Amino acid sequence: MARRTFFSFHYERDVWRASNVRKSSQFSTAVDSEWIDASLWEDAKLAGDNALKRLMDNAISGTSVTAVLIGSETYYRKWVRYEIEQSIGKGNGVFGIYIHGIRDRFGLADSKGLNPLPSTLRTYDWVRDNGRENLGKWVSLAYDER
Numbered sequence: 001m002a003r004r005t006f007f008s009f010h011y012e013r014d015v016w017r018a019s020n021v022r023k024s025s026q027f028s029t030a031v032d033s034e035w036i037d038a039s040l041w042e043d044a045k046l047a048g049d050n051a052l053k054r055l056m057d058n059a060i061s062g063t064s065v066t067a068v069l070i071g072s073e074t075y076y077r078k079w080v081r082y083e084i085e086q087s088i089g090k091g092n093g094v095f096g097i098y099i100h101g102i103r104d105r106f107g108l109a110d111s112k113g114l115n116p117l118p119s120t121l122r123t124y125d126w127v128r129d130n131g132r133e134n135l136g137k138w139v140s141l142a143y144d145e146r
Contacts, residue, residue: 003143006060006092008083009069009099017102017110018069024132052079060086065093065142067135068117072100075114084116093142094121097135101127 009018056079060066066087074080087094096117100110115123122145124131124138131138 003065003093003139004063005065005067005139006063006083006087007067007069008080008087010071010074010077010080013073014069014071014099016104017071017099020102021067021069021097021099021126021131021135024135053082056083057086060090060092063087063092064146065095065139067139067142068094068096069099070096070113070115070117070123072111072113075116077116080116088118091146093139093144093146095138095142096121096123097131097138098123098125101125 007018096115100112103109
């Protein structure tokens with residue numbers, strides 16, 4: 001059964017890597033991903049913090065799992081922290097995926113970032129733990145453990 005999954009990540013830095021993760025799920029029956037269009041994000045940023053919060057809250061509201069894509073600077077992003085708090089508060093299953101090993105549009109990998117999640121939540125490494133094969137399993141496990 002598909003689980004609607006919200007992907008939280010540092011947009012400006014990791015959108016390419018996040019897109020690779022998201023696209024891998026198109027062949028999985030376990031993941032129905034939630035994706036915020038870049039133009040919506042930019043419009044909300046111009047409208048201020050409350051508009052950003054509404055955009056994120058609306059996106060999270062229709063999901064049961066949140067996957068936090070952990071890049072080299074994700075830990076420091078206040079909006080990622082907000083999405084984590086809202087997801088946990090809503091009762092979503094939450095887990096993290098280190099994405100530093102996914103190459104960007106220039107073919108470069110990145111340094112491993114700090115984990116912004118509470119230590120009780122699971123994390124995986126996209127490359128080392130074979131994310132393409134296991135994303136659906138990770139989503140299902142997070143849902144079951146919520």
